[in-house]
Amino acid sequence: MAIVRHSASEGPAYFATYLERRSIPWQLIALDAGEPVPRDVAGFSGLALMGGPMSANDPLPWIAPVLELIRDAVRRDVPAIGHCLGAQLMSKAFGGTVRASAVREIGWGEVRVADNAVARDWMGELQAFESFHWHGETFSIPPGATRVLENAHCENQAYALGRHFGMQCHVEMTEELVRAWLRSGGDELRSNATSPAVQRPEQMEADLQKRLEQLHAVADRIYDRWTQGLSRGS
DSSP, X not given: OEEEESSTTSOOTHHHHHHHXXXXXXXXXEXXXXXXXXXXXXTOSOEEEOOOSSXXXXXXXXXXXXXXXXXXXXXXXXXXXXXXXXHHHHHHHTTOOEEEEEEEXXXXXXXXXXXXXXXXXXXXXXXXXXXXXXXXXXXXXXXXXXXXXXXXXXXXXXXXXXXXXXXXXXXXXXXXXXXXXXXHOHHHHHHTTTOTTBOOHHHHHTTHHHXXXXXXXXXXXXXXXXXXXXXXXX
16 A cells, blocks of 8 residues: 655544554655655555645646556556545546635535435445545546535535545544644634634634544545455555
């Protein structure tokens, strides 16, 4: 399992905990530390892409190789999963687009499960849940994919394309990650305080443990579905 990290502040967090509990080995590819993008996904059981403060449209030297890596995963039928920026990169690799959201979304907010068979396959009987958000851009549902999650502020919260799954919302959050983002994101919160989808720090920290437990239960559902059939050898 390859986990691509684009920013030191946005590591795999609960996703890594999930993999370790299930004895699924993984390798971190830290692009933020200068590690090169793998030429292909040969030898990896899956490809996971984490978040980051940059845009999928930025002229960064690793963007094009990452897009090609995602396309290689599709060609080789290696499941890919994207979190926030990772899902935006996947959408772009699949022929979709990434653009600014109507409103910046930061904090806890309800996400609804779309009313279609693909969404029910991934999410079961779940109809809605509270997730964590921190984004100012959004992806289009790429050609051939199906919307799985949505909410009032961001129509496209998740999509599935066969075995591949991209999420705008952050189901990988931990207490440490929430508090770290609050420490580093003060300026962004203050400059977007009037957004209807941006919460104050104290709102994000309220009932944090309970909210994270409920979020991890949803994450388990998504990750369980995504890891079906993964090779356990790499």
